[in-house]
Amino acid sequence: MTGGGFDEVAVLGHNLSVPSPLTVFFSPAYVVKGKSETVTKSRLVAQLIEAGRAGDVRLLAPKAATRRELETIHTPEYVRSTFDDKQSFLEVGPWSQPLLDSILASTGGMRDAVNEALLSGRSGSLSSGLHHARRAAGNGFCQFNGLALAALEALKEVRRVGILDLDAHAGGGTFDILGDDKRVYLADVTVNGFDSWEPSAPDRHFYVDISDPRTYLDQVERTLRHLEPVEFLIYNAGMDTYEKAGGLKGITKEIIRKRERRVVEWARQRKVPAIFALAGGYKSGGLTLEQVAELHLETVKAFAD
Numbered sequence: 090m091t092g093g094g095f096d097e098v099a100v101l102g103h104n105l106s107v108p109s110p111l112t113v114f115f116s117p118a119y120v121v122k123g124k125s126e127t128v129t130k131s132r133l134v135a136q137l138i139e140a141g142r143a144g145d146v147r148l149l150a151p152k153a154a155t156r157r158e159l160e161t162i163h164t165p166e167y168v169r170s171t172f173d174d175k176q177s178f179l180e181v182g183p184w185s186q187p188l189l190d191s192i193l194a195s196t197g198g199m200r201d202a203v204n205e206a207l208l209s210g211r212s213g214s215l216s217s218g219l220h221h222a223r224r225a226a227g228n229g230f231c232q233f234n235g236l237a238l239a240a241l242e243a244l245k246e247v248r249r250v251g252i253l254d255l256d257a258h259a260g261g262g263t264f265d266i267l268g269d270d271k272r273v274y275l276a277d278v279t280v281n282g283f284d285s286w287e288p289s290a291p292d293r294h295f296y297v298d299i300s301d302p303r304t305y306l307d308q309v310e311r312t313l314r315h316l317e318p319v320e321f322l323i324y325n326a327g328m329d330t331y332e333k334a335g336g337l338k339g340i341t342k343e344i345i346r347k348r349e350r351r352v353v354e355w356a357r358q359r360k361v362p363a364i365f366a367l368a369g370g371y372k373s374g375g376l377t378l379e380q381v382a383e384l385h386l387e388t389v390k391a392f393a394d
């Protein structure tokens with residue numbers, strides 16, 4: 090769906106007012122059959138996008154993350170062991186070439202999304218398994234921290250980057266890698282204490298753990314205010330906050346929809362380029378993988394709209 094509609098309208102001479110399609114990064118390499126949601130659900134989200142369910146969106150295959158660029162966010166020893174230690178256990182399963190290729194493709198998707206958003210204002214990647222990976226080790230299904238890689242990529246062009254993490258769990262890995270970087274603003278609204286972190290720079294770090302779902306959207310709003318100084322936004326759009334996807338009871342689909350629309354509106358009003366990653370979202374609460382994919386589609390729709 091690379092915009093037949095776009096060409097038709099251009100022929101009619103109305104092309105000046107036609108917004109370009111949203112470019113979202115994905116390739117079949119992201120997917121490893123028979124494994125956890127982290128490396129399987131992107132295929133279903135991609136199918137929904139190809140069926141036109143998210144609006145005017147084109148899918149593009151990214152360039153895989155390279156060893157050299159991974160060493161800008163992780164220790165060389167950790168990168169080496171992930172690539173070469175074939176007896177090791179990766180965060181998403183026993184070492185295999187398809188799993189490594191999946192991790193490299195979806196990490197690279199975050200970097201390519203940054204460059205697309207710097208050109209067109211918005212993008213995303215159907216990537217998951219990012220924010221728990223710390224500098225010297227993987228953690229919680231996350232092998233490499235594509236959010237951190239995306240931040241460093243954006244910082245080649247802008248002065249201050251924000252990472253908005255609305256996954257159910259905390260982004261302790263991102264804090265481990267970028268917490269001391271004065272150019273990076275971290276904002277984390279969690280409903281689960283896993284991988285929590287202690288803010289060490291009040292002007293750049295915002296962390297709140299929610300137990301009352303009625304306060305959730307207000308806290309998201311406070312979080313966005315904290316991100317006011319940033320010139321680029323990286324959004325970790327986890328769906329595991331949703332009550333039926335392993336999240337907090339009372340966080341409904343309607344709340345999640347409002348959340349997605351609000352984040353996009355915030356970035357647009359400020360003309361801040363923004364990208365998203367899928368992040369968490371699991372069948373554990375009784376959903377099918379198709380239902381998990383439908384949830385993630387809310388993020389893609391909001392960005393495409």
Ligand SMILES: [Zn+2]
Nearest residue numbers: 256257258369
């Ligand atoms: Zn999570």
